[in-house]
Structure formats: C-alpha cells, structure tokens
Amino acid sequence: MDLPKGFLFSALSAGIKKESRLDLALIYSEVPARAAGVFTTNKIKAAPVILAEERLLSNKLQAILINSGNANACTGEEGLIAARETAAYVAKNLRISENLVITSSTGVIGIPLPKDKIINKIPFLVASLSPDGLSQVAEAILTTDTFKKVYAKRINIKGKEVTILAVAKGAGMIAPNMATMLAFALTDINIEKESLKEALKKAVSQTFNRITVDGDTSTNDSVIIMANSLAKNEMISYKDKEYKIFYEALEEIFDKLSFMIVKDGEGATKVVDIIVTGAKDEVQALKASKTVANSLLVKTALFGEDPNWGRIMAALGRSDIQIDPSRISISFDDIEIVSQGKGCGEKAEKKAHLVMKKDYFKIKINLNIGKAVSLIRTCDLTYDYVKINAEYRT
Amino acid sequence: MDLPKGFLFSALSAGIKKESRLDLALIYSEVPARAAGVFTTNKIKAAPVILAEERLLSNKLQAILINSGNANACTGEEGLIAARETAAYVAKNLRISENLVITSSTGVIGIPLPKDKIINKIPFLVASLSPDGLSQVAEAILTTDTFKKVYAKRINIKGKEVTILAVAKGAGMIAPNMATMLAFALTDINIEKESLKEALKKAVSQTFNRITVDGDTSTNDSVIIMANSLAKNEMISYKDKEYKIFYEALEEIFDKLSFMIVKDGEGATKVVDIIVTGAKDEVQALKASKTVANSLLVKTALFGEDPNWGRIMAALGRSDIQIDPSRISISFDDIEIVSQGKGCGEKAEKKAHLVMKKDYFKIKINLNIGKAVSLIRTCDLTYDYVKINAEYRT
Known part of the structure; x- marks a missing residue:
C-alpha cells in the first residue's frame, strides 16, 4: 500500500469490544495538517461528532483517536467530557495542543464510553505509532464489517509525487447522508484549506452520500481529511488545473470505498446500482x-434474483415525483424488461434473472419525461441482515 | 357473524392463483346501495382502481367483483378494457346496470389479467350468491395473508337494528396510506351519501392509514363502503347524533381489521404501536x-426482543423534525428506558426485554417539546418476511 508521507498509525485492544478484538486506534501526522470534515445529518449527534465539528473550525488537525464498540452517543454531558478527556490525554502523550486532536467513535448507542479503559491504553498506543500500523487501524475501526476497507492512489502534482489514502468502515445503518460510516482520508498534498474542504464535500456527496444499506442514518458518521503538505508540492487551490487531478483521485478513492461498504453491507450478497434517468429535475431523480x-x-427481490419490476414500478409510484407510467422503461444491465410502462414478457424476465445472478449489476430506470439523472448504490436484503440485527444483547 | 340485510356473497377458484385456491369473489346487494371509496395514493394506479374511482363519482354501487392472484396493474389500456369487460359481464348476469359494478384486484403486478378465465366463471359466481358465502369471499381475496379478516358490529339507529360488516386483506406492501390492502364495508344503514363518504374517509385515516408492514404502498389499495338502507331507519346525516354512533362503530371495525392486518404482516410475530407524544405539531408527530x-x-430489534433504544433515538434524529435529545423519554408499555435523553440502565432494559416478549405492546416516545400526538402500528421484521418476498417466481 502506498502511504502518504509523515503519517503514523497504531491500534490495540482496550477491551471495549468483546474477545480482545482490536478496538482502539490512533492516526497521527508528524506535522500539523490542514483538515476538513463532513458529518452526519442526524439531529442526534454523538459526542465525538460535536467535538470534531467544533475543533475543525480551525481547519487544523494532527491526531485522531478512534474507538469501535461504543458510539459515545446519547451519553449526555458526560459523553462530551469523555471525548474531551481522552483527546486531551492523547495530546499530552504526543506533546501537541489538544485543539489538534479529535476523537471518533462507532458502536452501540447509549452506553457510557469506558473512558478509563481508553486512557489506560493511550501511552501504549502512542508508543507503538508506526507507518506499518495502517492495517491494524483499518481493522480496529470495524464493527459488524467483515473486511478491512483501505484504498490509496498516487498522483503527480506540479512535479511532486503526492499520495492519497483513505480507510473506512461501514456495514449497517448505511443510507444516503452517510449513516454509521467512518472514513479517514490522509494525504501529503499541499493544498489551500478552503479548496481541501470543497474537494471533501463534493467527493462525499458523489460517493458516500449515494449508498444505502438499510436507509438508517447514524449519530456518528464522519468523513475526515488531513493534508500535511509533506509532499512539498507548490500549494494548489481550486483555481489550479492540478486541483482537478487531486479531486478526481479523491473521488475515485471514495468511490472504491463506497463500493466496499455496500458490498460489506450487513448480510448483503449483491451490490446494485439504481440509475434513474429522464427525471424532471435532480431532486426528483434522487427521490426516485x-x-x-x-x-x-x-x-x-434482489436477494431472490427475481426480476419483479412491478415492485420497482410501485416504488416509483409512491416516491412523490412526477411520472407518466406509460413512458417508463426499465433495464437490468442491458436487458430491457419494461418498455413504455409494460412488461417485455417472460423471455426478457428469464434473461434479467440471469443478470441478477451476478454480484454487481445495474438497474436502469428511464422515466422519459426530463433530463435529470441520479445514481444510488444499494444491496439486497437477506436473512443474514435480520440475523445480524435481531440479536438480543444480554 | 351478524350480517347486514340484503347482501349476498359467492367465491370460487378461477385458476388465477395456483393449486385451485379460491381467487374470485362477488359481493352483491339486492338493491342499489349508496357507496364511497378511498384509494391508493400511489401514482401508478391499477386498472380496477381507475375504473372504481370513475364509477363511484355517482355514489352508487350494487356489486363488486374481486380477484386475487393478479393485480391488473401496469397492464396498460388492455388492463382497463379487461376491468370494464369483466364488470360488464357481471352486470349482464345480474341484470343490473354496468355502472353499478366495480372490480377490485390484488396480486402480482404487470401480468395481463386472465379475463377469459374470469368471464367463464361469472355465471357460476352469480348462480351461487348466498348470505352464507361471506367466509369464502374473505378467503378468496387473500394473497400471502395467513388468516381471514372479518369483523361485524350491530348498533341501534333511531329504533332500528343496523349492522356493519367489513372484510379485508393485507399482508405485505402495507404502509401508511394503505398499500396492498383491500377492505369492503357493507351495511344496511340508511345514510345520506356525503355523510357516508365523510365517515369512510375519516375512519380510514384513523386506522388503515396508520399501519405499516414494510413501508411500501401498492398500486391497488382500496376501501369501499356500501350502504343499502335495508335496515329501514330514518335517513341520518352527519348532523344527527346517530352519525356519531355509526362513525364510532365503523372506526372500531376498521381498527380491529387494521390490527389483524399488521398481526398478519408478512413474517410478523408481533404488533407494536409506536406512539409519539409531545411533538411540535401533528405533521412532525406523524413523521417521527x-x-x-x-x-x-x-x-x-423488535424481532430480537432487544430494547435497543439507541436505534429509536437514531431514527428520531433522522426523521427531519424538531427535537431536543436531552428531553426525550421512551417507555416500552410502562417501563421507562430513556429519561431526558439518557438510558435508564440495565435493570430497566431487562424489564423492557420482558415487555417485548409479548405479541402486542406499545413504544411510547415523549419528545417533550409540544403537544402533538401520533400513533403508527407496525410489526417486526423477520426471516420469514425475507423468505416470503425473496422467492423467484419461475
């Protein structure tokens, strides 16, 4: 994996999750980095989200402490104190300003954060920081995820080699507008702070905000980017042509991670892109x-590999947008199964059934009344989704 | 079962569903009845819905032909012709005006209605009309339902005995605003037509529009009421005090049927009322x-009997309403598990877990910022829901 310069990583088990799984991680930049964040739209925000939003007003960051197994959400004033205290202890051990440290949490809502367990482990976490720790960090931030999600890309900016890397977690509670997902993008590019913020916001809107596992959005979603300038390129801003190179690489990375998140959706066996074209406007395309x-x-029906287009039509009909049923066409990849609002017959459905056996395909819906387009990436709903989420935590 | 005067019923198997199950039914009033209907809000309306909306403009009805196994939805112009032709053939056999006949369909979307199979059976259907046929009608209208849904009540209106009876089907695709549900209310009351319409609309909004199985609404939902005046009471209207007696009986019947529909939700094992109080206004209470x-x-979590209130908080947080997390309290029946935004601890959760073992209980959410109230009746999401809906129809 290509690593951006100057980033160190460590992770260990602090006993927050059961069975000694890795659950506490630290990401550290050797120099203060320019930074930006995009956070959950849920009105119930976890304590670490509140703290991070506050601290990122400065656009500067040097370390992120991440725990899994406990969301530190709905934990009141004490939750906020716990986030501040653990961040302060990280700062003290790193000998940096506590304003340069944020925390990020994911896991069960409503249980007080076991802050002593965390504080006890911080000295070890700091002592074991290393460029080699990335893989362990990627593991420590997972909850019901089944695989690590990391992607990196190298680009050339004004003659300098620049690396962008991102690590993410997803699984359940994934819906447009992020849900329980965390992603941390780390890069050594030298970029003006407002341009960095702009790139992050746009890339998130095009990728993480276009995936759904179960329509639920969480209290903890966060995407953070740190850019520490150690690639030593001449500083770029959105006015430069190099900005486009940077933006496209960032969007590509987020797109790959989004795909991994849906693929690893709780119980999911398939990734399916729902592509609506011909809508009246963008808002209606997105709603559909x-x-x-x-x-x-x-x-x-996706799970059952049943090309049941009636269910798609019924969903369109209740989606509160302008439609003319007699103009709608629907294809599964390149197999058209609805033309001008009517089914194309059994033969087409048999072919569509074969398309549905793939682990990734597209459902293309043309409303044929306008020009607006939208894509949402989803997964199937399976027995395992129910199984994973119907467990009683004694 | 108490039957209203003058209504006859019959049902048989026309081979629309597999395995010779009952799938075609006829409801007939010996005299033309005043009538009203409430229909799906889905923009894709099935052919019989379009026809029934048109014919009910006259507020008169004498017969309803109902089939299950095929929704006659997304079937284009031919679908509408099929609805008209089958209704006309019923009218011819009953020797009444075809304007007094509507059809109602439920089942798979997008397959042409097998109208010849239906027409061939209509003479037999008419010949076997009888007061005893109700139970067979209740069975013939079912799709994935597992039990028949009938409820009747007798009231006294101005010294006359009046009977109101309703029969319904539900199962999947049930959401606020009706979904695939059909209900037919039959009564011998003599009531002014606008008052009948008003009572139907209000009773539906308080009952069938407040239940959800899976959030999907269908193309075919219909609630029809026929009032044939054969109880010979002096005609009542909404100005009379007897109107209240009639309305309350109708709402009670619809409430019982709504409960049965949720109880019989696809795969459901529990009925749960979600009661929000203290919302800023009614729209926000309903959204929450x-x-x-x-x-x-x-x-x-309902299926897993897990009092996971964090998920309730997260849902409230994304519901696009005004909230103050630190004011929210949540109870399961009388066990408070969240007070002022914070969990009440393990002991309370253990008690709530016992409440969740019941097959019917209430989740009470007090937002504590206003006075508006809303109730939505839901069920749990189970393996069986997935199983029922993930089957590939070969």
Missing part, C-alpha cells in the same frame, strides 16, 4: 432512485 | 412515528 434503493420489496 | 415504525433496525 432512493425510494427504489430502499424499498424492502425491491431489496428482497 | 412513521420513521421509527419503518426503521429496519428498529423492526429487527
């Missing part, structure tokens, strides 16, 4: 694609 | 209760 992507009847 | 009632994470 979201309603289809979140319909339980569509998602169970 | 609907979001919680449709959250997959909440519904799987």
